[in-house]
Amino acid sequence: MKPYLVFARKYRPLTFDQVIGQKAVVQTLKNAIIQNRIGHAYLFSGMRGVGKTTVARILAKALNCENGPTPNPCNKCQFCVSINEDRAVDVLEIDGASNRGIDEVRSLREGIQYRPIQSRYRVIIIDEVHMLTNEAFNALLKTLEEPPHHTIFIFATTEFHKVPATILSRCQHFEFRRISNKDIVDHLKYIAEKEGIKISSASINLIAQKAEGSLRDAESLLDQVVAFSGEEVKDEDVKEILGIMDREILISVVDAIAEGDSRRIFPLIDEIINHGYDLRYFYRELIEFLRNLLLIKTAPESRELLEIGDEELVNIKKLAEKIGEEDIFRYLSLLQQSDTGLKYSSHPRIFLETVLLRLTHLKKLVPLTDIIEELEKLKENIPLLLQTKEEGIEGKEIKKEIEAEDKQIMEREVLHLDEKEKREEAALGNEEFYKKFLNELQVEKAPLAAIVSQSDLFELKNNKLLIGFTPGKVLFINKAKREIETLRKIANRILNREVKVEVVEQEVKEEDRFIEEEKKEEKNKDYERILNNSTVKYFMDLFKAEIISVESIKNKERI
Numbered sequence: 001m002k003p004y005l006v007f008a009r010k011y012r013p014l015t016f017d018q019v020i021g022q023k024a025v026v027q028t029l030k031n032a033i034i035q036n037r038i039g040h041a042y043l044f045s046g047m048r049g050v051g052k053t054t055v056a057r058i059l060a061k062a063l064n065c066e067n068g069p070t071p072n073p074c075n076k077c078q079f080c081v082s083i084n085e086d087r088a089v090d091v092l093e094i095d096g097a098s099n100r101g102i103d104e105v106r107s108l109r110e111g112i113q114y115r116p117i118q119s120r121y122r123v124i125i126i127d128e129v130h131m132l133t134n135e136a137f138n139a140l141l142k143t144l145e146e147p148p149h150h151t152i153f154i155f156a157t158t159e160f161h162k163v164p165a166t167i168l169s170r171c172q173h174f175e176f177r178r179i180s181n182k183d184i185v186d187h188l189k190y191i192a193e194k195e196g197i198k199i200s201s202a203s204i205n206l207i208a209q210k211a212e213g214s215l216r217d218a219e220s221l222l223d224q225v226v227a228f229s230g231e232e233v234k235d236e237d238v239k240e241i242l243g244i245m246d247r248e249i250l251i252s253v254v255d256a257i258a259e260g261d262s263r264r265i266f267p268l269i270d271e272i273i274n275h276g277y278d279l280r281y282f283y284r285e286l287i288e289f290l291r292n293l294l295l296i297k298t299a300p301e302s303r304e305l306l307e308i309g310d311e312e313l314v315n316i317k318k319l320a321e322k323i324g325e326e327d328i329f330r331y332l333s334l335l336q337q338s339d340t341g342l343k344y345s346s347h348p349r350i351f352l353e354t355v356l357l358r359l360t361h362l363k364k365l366v367p368l369t370d371i372i373e374e375l376e377k378l379k380e381n382i383p384l385l386l387q388t389k390e391e392g393i394e395g396k397e398i399k400k401e402i403e404a405e406d407k408q409i410m411e412r413e414v415l416h417l418d419e420k421e422k423r424e425e426a427a428l429g430n431e432e433f434y435k436k437f438l439n440e441l442q443v444e445k446a447p448l449a450a451i452v453s454q455s456d457l458f459e460l461k462n463n464k465l466l467i468g469f470t471p472g473k474v475l476f477i478n479k480a481k482r483e484i485e486t487l488r489k490i491a492n493r494i495l496n497r498e499v500k501v502e503v504v505e506q507e508v509k510e511e512d513r514f515i516e517e518e519k520k521e522e523k524n525k526d527y528e529r530i531l532n533n534s535t536v537k538y539f540m541d542l543f544k545a546e547i548i549s550v551e552s553i554k555n556k557e558r559i
């Protein structure tokens with residue numbers, strides 16, 4: 001029987017042209033070989049499994065190939081074969097993590113005083129070079145200062161920032177990129193085809209996602225999946241093995257949040273735990289998922305950025321239609337704020353439940369476009385609306401909602417006690433009060449704030465707050481009347497005393513909204529005075545004009 005070779009070994013590229021991605025690195029090295037400008041020391045940086053060791057070995061072959069130095073090593077001659085089989089005496093691979101000390105570097109230095117034994121170049125590959133001790137680094141540095149003939153160093157590291165600058169300055173640095181999702185998917189499909197493995201695109205996508213840019217990880221995951229499933233890979237098996245969050249759960253969770261349906265959160269968390277998913281992992285997936293949702297909403301054309309399969313895209317789009325961008329922003333910022341909390345929490349389950357419940361309670365912001373749309377509809381439907389009964393099934397449901405809201409408000413009031421104490425006891429002027437009222441309402445219940453901002457009268461008098469709308473705004477009147485408790489609570493909270501609130505139908509001009517009685521009289525006097533002014537009279541006759549407002553120009557700057 002043929003010994004089983006893991007895919008990562010079996011599919012290790014043997015030539016520069018077989019290397020996936022890393023175009024810049026490969027091109028520069030090939031050119032250097034062609035122009036016979038080989039450096040003494042190279043530093044390859046990049047995450048695990050992106051081709052650093054592979055390229056180092058191809059470079060060793062390119063330099064030592066019987067037909068070389070050549071950018072296209074033959075892979076047939078004794079030199080190429082011995083390197084491919086890991087038994088070339090002049091190509092040394094040293095793991096910096098386990099040979100960290102000065103002694104190792106010293107013996108290395110002694111060993112390289114002499115010419116290479118069999119080949120043209122001696123190639124020394126030190127992996128995870130950042131793990132070397134300071135002493136070892138210093139010894140290495142001396143070697144680099146007087147580089148021995150025919151010896152080339154290739155250092156590899158996953159943590160570039162930990163490599164001392166003194167070493168860096170003596171190396172040519174190559175940055176290895178993470179492998180794109182598309183390249184990973186294509187490569188996995190290629191392997192599956194070669195090996196006669198039946199696996200769906202969806203499963204390949206899942207494996208690629210999980211590999212997060214590392215081709216080696218992707219290949220190893222495929223190994224695991226095939227070892228488990230055999231050559232016909234079932235989608236459920238893949239999900240099972242990878243422990244990948246079933247998208248349906250994520251979609252359900254976000255859907256529950258969007259609908260504000262807190263009752264669905266507990267069973268969903270049960271489901272997540274029963275599947276054996278790590279809660280922190282779920283949390284990360286949720287953030288990633290929301291980010292994709294946001295991307296789809298804000299830049300639908302940026303599909304490639306998303307790195308998700310076609311089926312998933314359809315489902316995500318459906319969900320995206322339900323949620324506003326502003327909401328997703330708020331979900332994301334709350335999740336990110338709580339991120340460290342979950343990391344250190346000793347009760348991650350309770351922590352997660354709390355965060356998700358908070359998300360379901362975040363009030364929906366009403367997008368401006370919706371308000372405009374509503375106003376437009378209002379214009380069309382005024383006659384119809386006047387006929388509809390105010391209390392129906394809808395009314396009862398809204399009442400339930402209001403009760404639930406009130407409970408929350410009371411909870412929040414406890415939190416606000418401090419602020420409350422700071423508030424002035426004295427009643428505020430109408431206009432200032434109006435601003436505060438709208439601000440607070442905006443936080444409590446944005447849609448209601450939008451309605452109150454459309455009111456034509458907002459007057460606090462004799463312990464009574466009058467909110468008036470012109471008769472045309474019947475829809476607003478009805479909604480405001482249903483929410484009268486919320487309005488009352490906010491008024492009480494700001495004024496720190498009990499006031500009544502009444503929503504009334506009233507014909508009032510916009511500019512009269514804040515005018516108190518005395519001021520109204522003053523204003524009337526202004527009108528009279530102006531009407532008797534001869535110049536004004538002249539212009540009024542000339543233009544058939546009407547006085548709409550009277551304003552003082554005394555304090556206004558001339559333009």
Ligand SMILES: Nc1ncnc2c1ncn2[C@@H]1O[C@H](COP(=O)(O)OP(=O)(O)O)[C@@H](O)[C@H]1O
Nearest residue numbers: 008011012019020048049050051052053054216
């Ligand atoms: N850029 C790449 N092109 C093709 N295969 C790759 C690439 N990067 C990694 N691999 C696969 O992963 C395996 C391990 O890659 P390796 O070069 O050891 O990664 P690194 O040294 O960066 O951790 C290779 O044998 C190969 O199968």
Ligand SMILES: [Mg+2]
Nearest residue numbers: 052053127156
């Ligand atoms: Mg390596």
Ligand SMILES: [Zn+2]
Nearest residue numbers: 065074077080
């Ligand atoms: Zn060769």
